Amino acid sequence: MTAATAARSSAEPPPPPPSLEVSGLAYAYPDGHQALYGVDLTVERGERVALLGPNGAGKTTLVLHLNGILEPGAGSVAIAGLPVAKRHLAEIRRRVGIVFQDPDDQLFMPTVREDVAFGPAAAGIRGPELAARVGAALDQVGMAEYADRPPHHLSFGQRRRVAVATVLVMEPEILVLDEPSSNLDPASRRELADLLLSLDITVLMVTHDLPYALELCPRAVVLSEGVIAADGPTPELLSDGELMAAHRLELPFGFDPRSVSPRRTAP
Numbered sequence: 001m002t003a004a005t006a007a008r009s010s011a012e013p014p015p016p017p018p019s020l021e022v023s024g025l026a027y028a029y030p031d032g033h034q035a036l037y038g039v040d041l042t043v044e045r046g047e048r049v050a051l052l053g054p055n056g057a058g059k060t061t062l063v064l065h066l067n068g069i070l071e072p073g074a075g076s077v078a079i080a081g082l083p084v085a086k087r088h089l090a091e092i093r094r095r096v097g098i099v100f101q102d103p104d105d106q107l108f109m110p111t112v113r114e115d116v117a118f119g120p121a122a123a124g125i126r127g128p129e130l131a132a133r134v135g136a137a138l139d140q141v142g143m144a145e146y147a148d149r150p151p152h153h154l155s156f157g158q159r160r161r162v163a164v165a166t167v168l169v170m171e172p173e174i175l176v177l178d179e180p181s182s183n184l185d186p187a188s189r190r191e192l193a194d195l196l197l198s199l200d201i202t203v204l205m206v207t208h209d210l211p212y213a214l215e216l217c218p219r220a221v222v223l224s225e226g227v228i229a230a231d232g233p234t235p236e237l238l239s240d241g242e243l244m245a246a247h248r249l250e251l252p253f254g255f256d257p258r259s260v261s262p263r264r265t266a267p
Ligand SMILES: Nc1ncnc2c1ncn2[C@@H]1O[C@H](COP(=O)(O)OP(=O)(O)OP(=O)(O)O)[C@@H](O)[C@H]1O
Pocket: 029, 030, 031, 033, 034, 035, 053, 054, 055, 056, 057, 058, 059, 060, 061, 062
């Protein structure tokens, strides 16, 4: 290394910490049921990762550790370098935006605008900054024109988009989506895919919809019986018949995972 390159590299900022770092995470429910046995998972900033696995694999249990709803029995979780711990819980919950499967679990205010404003208002943001953040989040999900509507007057697909806005407005480090394509008609499913591809954000997507995982997530992780059974490029994992059968993963009849490449960006 020359003196000039050494000087330049010492001036470069260090790379950002991973968006998500899970190390040796183990968890047993209070009734003694062991749901996770030492999970290690690192997701770098900007990655989109599908979390796959059969019913009961431990996917929800893992997600509930990301924002401190559950506390590890062993191991640790960090979000952009900040440990998930009681003393950091408010900041952790801002950094981890979880979109639950049922948007009605997340929407409870009289209007869309108030639902999207709820999180930042609770964090002390007021006035023009609050209005600007809410407007920007609704624009991101294409729902600005519905701002004054009651959420329960919207379609399921529209409510899911508003639920995404309620977490985007917090400017999270990582967006965690639980079954984002469930109950969506084909057009809403595609529109949500386009929306997710337009976001410059780290994504962890829990899904049983394997074509959706393939389209949106270049990388997939298979969780099975509380351990990571595979971690790699989604097309490779979904083309591995033995792996798929061993973990009860099934593609739709006739679907060839080699016929689709993960999309990098929205059209
Ligand atoms: N509150 C609880 N008390 C005891 N055991 C639980 C509890 N919640 C989940 N479990 C068990 O922990 C294991 C993991 O469950 P989890 O909900 O994390 O699986 P999952 O991969 O999200 O499944 P699914 O695809 O069906 O949503 C399962 O065996 C489940 O029965």
